Every structure is written in C-alpha cells, then in structure tokens.
Amino acid sequence: MRVTTIHGPHDIRLEDRPxxxxxxPTDAVLRVLAACVCGSDLWxxxxxxxxxxxxxxxxxxxxxxxxxxxxxxxxxxxxxVVVPFCTCDNTCVHCRHGMQSACEHGGIVSGGQAxxxxxxxxxxxxxxxxxRGEQPEASMLPALLALSDVMATGWHACVAAGVGPGSxxxxxxxxxxxxxGVLAARQLGAERIVAMSRHEPRQRIAEKFGATDxxxxxxxxxxxxxxxxxxxxxxxxxxxxxxxxxxxxxxxxIARPGSTVGFVGVPHGVELPVRTMFSKNVGLAGGVAPVxxxxxxxxxxxxxxxxxxxxxxxxxxxxxxxxxxxxxMDERRAIKVYLDPEEA
Amino acid sequence: MRVTTIHGPHDIRLEDRPxxxxxxPTDAVLRVLAACVCGSDLWxxxxxxxxxxxxxxxxxxxxxxxxxxxxxxxxxxxxxVVVPFCTCDNTCVHCRHGMQSACEHGGIVSGGQAxxxxxxxxxxxxxxxxxRGEQPEASMLPALLALSDVMATGWHACVAAGVGPGSxxxxxxxxxxxxxGVLAARQLGAERIVAMSRHEPRQRIAEKFGATDxxxxxxxxxxxxxxxxxxxxxxxxxxxxxxxxxxxxxxxxIARPGSTVGFVGVPHGVELPVRTMFSKNVGLAGGVAPVxxxxxxxxxxxxxxxxxxxxxxxxxxxxxxxxxxxxxMDERRAIKVYLDPEEA
Numbered sequence: 001m002r003v004t005t006i007h008g009p010h011d012i013r014l015e016d017r018p019x020x021x022x023x024x025p026t027d028a029v030l031r032v033l034a035a036c037v038c039g040s041d042l043w044x045x046x047x048x049x050x051x052x053x054x055x056x057x058x059x060x061x062x063x064x065x066x067x068x069x070x071x072x073x074x075x076x077x078x079x080x081v082v083v084p085f086c087t088c089d090n091t092c093v094h095c096r097h098g099m100q101s102a103c104e105h106g107g108i109v110s111g112g113q114a115x116x117x118x119x120x121x122x123x124x125x126x127x128x129x130x131x132r133g134e135q136p137e138a139s140m141l142p143a144l145l146a147l148s149d150v151m152a153t154g155w156h157a158c159v160a161a162g163v164g165p166g167s168x169x170x171x172x173x174x175x176x177x178x179x180x181g182v183l184a185a186r187q188l189g190a191e192r193i194v195a196m197s198r199h200e201p202r203q204r205i206a207e208k209f210g211a212t213d214x215x216x217x218x219x220x221x222x223x224x225x226x227x228x229x230x231x232x233x234x235x236x237x238x239x240x241x242x243x244x245x246x247x248x249x250x251x252x253x254i255a256r257p258g259s260t261v262g263f264v265g266v267p268h269g270v271e272l273p274v275r276t277m278f279s280k281n282v283g284l285a286g287g288v289a290p291v292x293x294x295x296x297x298x299x300x301x302x303x304x305x306x307x308x309x310x311x312x313x314x315x316x317x318x319x320x321x322x323x324x325x326x327x328x329m330d331e332r333r334a335i336k337v338y339l340d341p342e343e344a
Numbered sequence: 345m346r347v348t349t350i351h352g353p354h355d356i357r358l359e360d361r362p363x364x365x366x367x368x369p370t371d372a373v374l375r376v377l378a379a380c381v382c383g384s385d386l387w388x389x390x391x392x393x394x395x396x397x398x399x400x401x402x403x404x405x406x407x408x409x410x411x412x413x414x415x416x417x418x419x420x421x422x423x424x425v426v427v428p429f430c431t432c433d434n435t436c437v438h439c440r441h442g443m444q445s446a447c448e449h450g451g452i453v454s455g456g457q458a459x460x461x462x463x464x465x466x467x468x469x470x471x472x473x474x475x476r477g478e479q480p481e482a483s484m485l486p487a488l489l490a491l492s493d494v495m496a497t498g499w500h501a502c503v504a505a506g507v508g509p510g511s512x513x514x515x516x517x518x519x520x521x522x523x524x525g526v527l528a529a530r531q532l533g534a535e536r537i538v539a540m541s542r543h544e545p546r547q548r549i550a551e552k553f554g555a556t557d558x559x560x561x562x563x564x565x566x567x568x569x570x571x572x573x574x575x576x577x578x579x580x581x582x583x584x585x586x587x588x589x590x591x592x593x594x595x596x597x598i599a600r601p602g603s604t605v606g607f608v609g610v611p612h613g614v615e616l617p618v619r620t621m622f623s624k625n626v627g628l629a630g631g632v633a634p635v636x637x638x639x640x641x642x643x644x645x646x647x648x649x650x651x652x653x654x655x656x657x658x659x660x661x662x663x664x665x666x667x668x669x670x671x672x673m674d675e676r677r678a679i680k681v682y683l684d685p686e687e688a
Contacts, residue, residue: 093577094601099625102601162629233437257438257446260629263622272616278631281443283504285604285627331485 002341004113004322005306006057009047010330012323015271017056020111020118025071028122030083033063035113036313038085039175040276045160048268056111057165059085060148062141066116072123078133081126082299083119084291085149086111090124100124100290107220113322129303133166134219142310142338144182149291150336151298151309152295153264154180154241156289158188161237161262165189169291170226171211171249174202176312176336177264179209181239186210194226196250202335206310210325218248226254240286245270246335255282257270262286312336318343346685348457348666349400353391354674356667360397361400363457364462369415371575374427377407377619378489379655381669381681382429384605384610389670392612400455404431406485409470410460416467422477425470427463429453429493430636434468438603444634457666459685471639473647486682487604487646487656490524493635494562494680495642497608497609497652498585500633503533504605505581509533513533514536514570515555516595518546520656521608523553523641531651535661538570538579544606546679549655563590570598579603589614599626606630658681662687 001019005282006012018169020029028174043049057201065079075081088095088103094105103121112115119125129144136144163169167190168199171181174197185193187208195206198216206214227234232254240247243265251261253272263286272284302308315334317325318341325337345363350356364373379402387393388401409423419425432439432447439447447465455461463469473480473488479489498521507513511534515525518541529537530553539550542560550558559569571578578600584591587609595605596617605629616628645651646682661669662685669681 093575097600099600099602102624196541226623256441256443258441258443258634260627265619270618272618274611274616276612276613277628280446281629281631283604283627283629284621285616285625285629287622290602290625303358 001115002319003021003056003111003113003115004058005054006044006051007053008051010045012045012057014320014322021118021120022067022069022310024120024122025069026123028068028072028075028119028126029066030063030081030117030119031066032061032112032114032117032341034141035061035319035339035341036145037052037113037329037339038149039177039329041072041324043268043329045330054100058111058113059109059172060145061109061117062110062148066299068122075126075128076132077313080129080135082129082144082147083297084152085297086288086291087119087121087125089121089285090292092129095124097118098290099294100292101288107266113319113339115319119297122284125248125292127299129299142313145303145338146312147295147298150176150312151180152294153177153289153295155184155298156285157181157239157262157264158184158237159262160286161260163190163237166191167236168192168230169239170196170235170239170254171196171239172196172247173201173265174206175241177331178239178241179205179312180309181241182211183209183307187301193276194229196222197224201314205335208311216243219250222325225249237262241265243267243270249273252276252282255280257281264289274298287306313338316340345459347400348533349398349457350388350395350400351397354389355632356389356401356670358664358666363645364460365429366411366413367462368464369413370465370467372412372416372419372463372470373410374405374407374425374463375410376405376456376458376461376463376685377620377687378485378490379522379663379683381673382493383521385670387610387612389607390675393404398457402455403459404451405456406489406492407454407520412466418467419472420476424473425521426473426475426639427453427490428469428496428633428639430471430632430635431463432636434636435464439468441509442634442637444636445632449666451532452476454545457663457683459663473641473643476570486657489654489682490653491639491646494520494656495524495527496635496638497521498640499528499642501583501585501606501608501630502526502528502538502581503606504591504630505604507532507534509670511580512574513581513583514537514538514598515583515585515650516540517609517647518543518550521547521583522583522585522680523656524653525553525585526550527553527653528649531645533554534612536607538573540566540570545658549679563594567597569592581606585609587611587614591615596620596626599624604629647654657682660684
C-alpha cells in the first residue's frame with residue numbers, strides 16, 4: 001500500500017510499504033477514503049519539528065474498517081468510521097473527565113495519508129457513521145473528514161474560551177482551525193464573531209461560517225480595531241488558532257478582563273504575557289483537542305445539516321499528489337488539502 | 345495623623361502627615377480600626393518593586409467612616425466598613441462582568457497602615473458591616489480585616505481554578521493567601537485539600553482550615569508526593585498562591601489534565617510552561633482578586649461563623665511598631681501582621 005512519508009524539510013514522498021496489520025488486540029485497520037494535510041504537519045515540513053527520516057505522516061482520516069483486533073467489539077469490517085487524530089480508550093480517568101487527548105493509553109494517528117492505516121485503541125477512539133456497514137454519500141466525506149481534527153479543534157477552542165449564547169468572540173488565525181472556530185462559535189450561540197483575517201478567500205469562508213466582522217489588520221492596528229468594535233471593552237471569548245507569539249499577544253490584548261483565551265495552535269516560540277494575564281484576569285485554556293469527547297455531538301450536527309465545515313477544503317488532490325498538497329499549503333495557496341486515495 | 349511610608353528597601357517609617365480629606369465627590373475618609381501587612385508589600389520592602397521614596401504603603405483596612413463626598417449616598421459617618429484593597433465603582437462594564445479589579449474607575453487603596461485613609465470610589469467599593477452606625481465586636485475585627493484582601497484572594501483562586509463539591513485541591517504556598525485558599529476550598533465543598541507547606545505553625549493552621557493532607561516536600565519531591573496522593577491522576581484544581589516560577593511549575597506538574605491552575609500570587613520571574621499547558625490541557629486563570637464581587641457573600645460567611653480566617657494573623661502589633669511588623673514577615677517570623685492604630 002501507499003503511505004506518505006517525510007524525509008526532511010520540504011521532502012514529502014508517497015512510498016510503497018507493507019500493509020498495516022493488527023498488532024494489538026485493540027487495533028483496527030482502516031481503508032482510507034479521505035485524508036488531509038494539517039497545519040501542524042507544516043511544522044515538520046518546514047523543519048521546525050524534529051522528524052525521523054522516512055517516518056509516516058498524517059493524522060486525519062476517515063474510511064472503512066478492514067480488520068479489527070479481538071478486543072474491538074463495536075466495529076467490524078465494512079463499518080464507516082471517523083478517526084480522531086488522538087486515540088483513546090475512552091474509559092481511563094482522563095477520558096472520564098472529558099480529556100481524551102490525555103488518555104493513559106492514547107496516542108496520535110500516524111500514517112493517515114495512505115491507502116490503509118492502523119488505528120490503535122480503535123474501540124474507544126472510532127465513531128461509526130450510520131449503522132453497521134452503512135456508507136455515507138460521497139458528498140458528505142469532506143465534512144466528515146473535518147471532524148477528525150480541525151472542526152473538533154475549533155470547537156475545543158470555543159469550549160475552552162467559554163463561548164456561549166450572546167458571546168462576542170474574536171478568532172485569531174484564519175487557517176482551517178480558525179475558520180472552524182468561527183463555525184463552532186456560531187453554533188454555540190455567539191452573537192458577534194470577529195474573524196481576524198487578511199486573505200480574501202478566507203474572509204469569505206469566515207463570513208459564510210458566521211463571522212459578523214472581519215478585521216484584516218494585524219498587530220497593534222488589529223488590536224485597536226477589535227477594541228474599537230467592542231467599545232473598548234474587549235471580547236468575551238478569544239480563540240488563538242495559530243500558535244505563534246504574535247497571535248497569542250494579540251489574543252490577550254483584545255480579551256476582556258475576566259475572560260479566557262482558548263488556544264489550540266501548537267505553541268511555537270510563545271512566551272505567555274503572565275503579568276498582563278494577572279493584571280487583566282485573562283485566563284488561558286485549551287490544548288490538544290479531546291476530539292472523541294465532541295465527536296458524537298459534532299457528527300450529529302454534520303449529519304443533520306446544522307454545520308458544514310467542508311469549505312475549509314479548497315484543494316482536492318489524488319493521494320499520488322500529496323507532495324503538491326504540502327507545497328500548496330506551505331505557500332498558502334490552499335487553506336486545507338483534501339486527499340483522495342481512490343482518485344487517479 | 346500617622347501613616348506608614350516606605351523610603352527604600354527595608355526602610356519602613358511611621359510618619360506624621362496631614363489628615364486625608366475628601367478630594368473627589370466619590371471619596372470617603374475612614375478612621376482605621378485595623379490594618380495589616382500584605383505579602384505583596386514585601387516585594388516593595390525587599391526592593392523588588394519600584395517605589396517612590398516616602399510613598400504611603402498598605403492597602404488593607406477596616407474602620408469607621410469619618411466623612412464622605414457628596415456622591416457617596418449609602419454610607420455616612422459612624423458606619424463600620426470593610427474596604428476592598430482594589431476600589432471600584434461597581435457599575436462599569438467590567439464590574440458588571442464581576443471583574444471589579446479591572447474597574448474603569450478603580451485603583452488600589454494607598455496608605456492603609458495609618459490612623460486615617462482616603463478611599464476612592466467609596467460608594468461602589470465599601471461594604472458596611474451591620475446597620476448604619478453599628479459596630480462589630482472587637483473579637484470579630486481580625487476576621488473582618490482578612491476580607492479586605494487575603495480571604496477574598498484565596499477565594500478568587502478557588503473560583504478561578506473551578507473548585508467545587510467533591511474536588512481534590514492542592515494549594516501551593518502557605519502564606520496567608522494560601523491558607524485562606526484552603527479555607528475557601530473547604531467552604532466551596534472540596535473533598536480533599538492538599539496543603540503544600542513545610543512550616544509547622546502554618547501546617548497547623550492549614551489543618552484547622554480544612555487541609556486533609558500536608559505535603560512538606562518541594563520541587564520534584566513535592567510533585568511526586570501529590571501525584572502519589574492522587575493515584576497519579578493529579579489534582580482537580582490547583583491554587584498557586586506564591587507568584588514565583590518554582591511555585592507555578594509545581595502547580596502545572598500536579599494539575600490533572602483538563603483542570604485549571606488558579607493563580608493569585610503577583611508573578612515575579614514567572615515563565616509559564618506553555619508547552620506543558622498545551623499538551624496537558626491545563627489552563628491558567630486568576631489574577632488580582634475582584635474583592636468587591638465576593639465581599640457580601642464572604643461577610644455573611646464570617647458573620648454567621650461559617651468561616652473564620654482570623655488565625656492567619658499570628659502577630660498583633662500597635663501601629664507604632666509597623667516597621668517591626670514588616671521585619672517579622674520578611675524574616676518569616678510571622679504569617680501576617682495585624683496592626684492596631686488604637687493600641688499604645
């Protein structure tokens with residue numbers, strides 16, 4: 001089977017490797033029907049995260065179960081499932097507290113940009129779409145794929161920041177996660193949603209997702225604009241969906257005293273402004289999204305049409321062109337790349 | 345009248361100055377019946393905060409109203425009041441959000457270790473004890489004085505950290521605020537309260553306040569002990585009541601994934617462990633306590649005997665010996681010094 005591997009900065013290859021097999025009784029093997037490239041994959045792509053040359057890459061996938069280990073009882077061959085990018089047994093003490101991304105037996109899906117992928121802790125992690133053996137419409141695949149990471153991550157940012165009915169929310173970052181944060185905020189009842197974005201195609205998606213205001217300025221000017229929009233008060237909830245120091249600083253400057261910044265961008269070079277946080281009483285919450293916690297609810301919202309995160313995929317490529325997918329995202333020619341293993 | 349001033353590191357003086365007068369229509373002038381020295385005053389005392397030589401010091405006071413400005417309608421001469429260390433109009437947008445310490449018209453009480461003190465925003469800030477003109481029993485003064493800062497600050501740490509019925513809480517720091525944090529946690533229904541303290545007199549107060557476990561170890565050993573006490577899971581809520589990097593690191597290491605560290609120690613040299621916060625989903629919340637928000641509730645709890653924070657005052661001195669009070673706290677001979685302006 002084919003699997004995407006990384007060999008160094010800007011060196012993505014699609015290689016033939018042996019088919020994955022059941023290694024643990026809690027494993028499943030999935031035929032991938034759709035995968036994608038994550039903003040966080042770009043940290044490795046750009047040489048900013050350490051890698052092992054030749055390691056498989058890609059942690060987002062949906063598909064059909066091929067095989068399961070003996071301890072996987074709720075799924076069988078032919079079931080269509082969404083796989084959270086972070087796996088979990090969904091029974092340990094951290095899972096019971098709703099923090100499945102800290103599961104004692106969890107890990108990160110590896111090698112998802114492939115024909116087949118092994119999923120560990122399959123019983124606790126996977127969520128089936130429909131009845132056993134039922135297959136969703138092909139048109140639903142992009143929205144379902146978004147549930148494996150970005151939609152759940154944007155949702156987590158909202159939950160961490162305390163978004164609720166009537167909230168004024170600002171979203172720092174217009175990547176797929178930030179855009180999903182806008183969509184989540186609307187679904188959670190936010191009244192005003194300020195998308196900070198200076199890229200016109202992303203602004204359009206933000207507006208489609210429910211942004212009431214778009215602020216193209218960055219840095220001090222962006223802060224001034226958001227404060228102006230909120231009569232100088234600041235935002236009730238702020239989503240930091242980038243992971244850089246500049247984005248974090250902006251988030252804390254626009255946040256209303258007593259509010260919370262929800263952060264889901266993997267922090268790189270971030271120094272938190274602890275004195276500002278203290279004097280303003282602005283908290284920080286978030287981290288690796290406990291996707292499994294939100295997945296049943298989000299799946300219901302996708303299936304009943306309440307949310308449709310699929311517009312974040314603005315470039316569709318066959319898996320064979322995965323290297324071009326990385327290039328397109330690295331050069332910001334694409335927001336998020338959808339990979340189809342079955343397309344020629 | 346006499347007022348405590350600071351002239352430089354370790355240079356505290358009690359000086360004669362003109363009586364304070366009403367300067368703004370929102371002011372009140374108070375005859376101080378009890379004041380105290382705050383752990384945060386020690387930052388200035390030790391030369392770690394900038395000061396203006398000769399500036400009045402002290403922000404905690406209770407006493408009787410002497411005079412009020414024309415916009416102060418709910419209080420009059422003879423009323424016994426508690427003054428929050430941070431004043432507020434209690435009507436601005438931040439006050440309405442419960443963040444009175446970020447009030448648009450607020451400030452910090454200055455010159456509270458004195459015979460008389462001017463209180464700005466008196467209408468919004470002060471809370472009367474009993475009916476107009478009524479005086480509490482002298483024995484109640486220490487508990488009431490604690491409400492002006494430390495008890496409300498310990499309470500804020502609990503609220504920020506999300507302490508609730510059944511919580512397992514750890515308190516990092518055994519100063520007066522940390523001890524009040526223990527008392528607040530018990531009152532808020534915590535089931536298990538781990539006090540991190542290696543000073544025997546403070547351990548005793550922590551136990552009196554409701555600590556179920558005392559951990560004298562610090563650093564890695566302290567972390568290991570707390571994790572051991574929680575079966576390796578970590579604490580549901582963690583109070584950081586010191587303000588140093590070491591205390592903050594400990595707090596994040598013992599916190600359960602998905603929980604929140606409530607911080608109320610003014611941060612000095614703290615670098616927040618943002619990667620740990622992200623990977624563990626441990627949030628940070630807190631800051632300058634919005635005392636006025638909690639004061640009516642806390643006053644009720646003191647008056648009906650539910651809580652008695654007075655044991656944090658383990659040294660009582662006449663105001664004339666204020667310099668010795670600072671020395672005693674600096675040398676950790678006292679937890680918190682109670683100053684009586686009327687005692688000879």
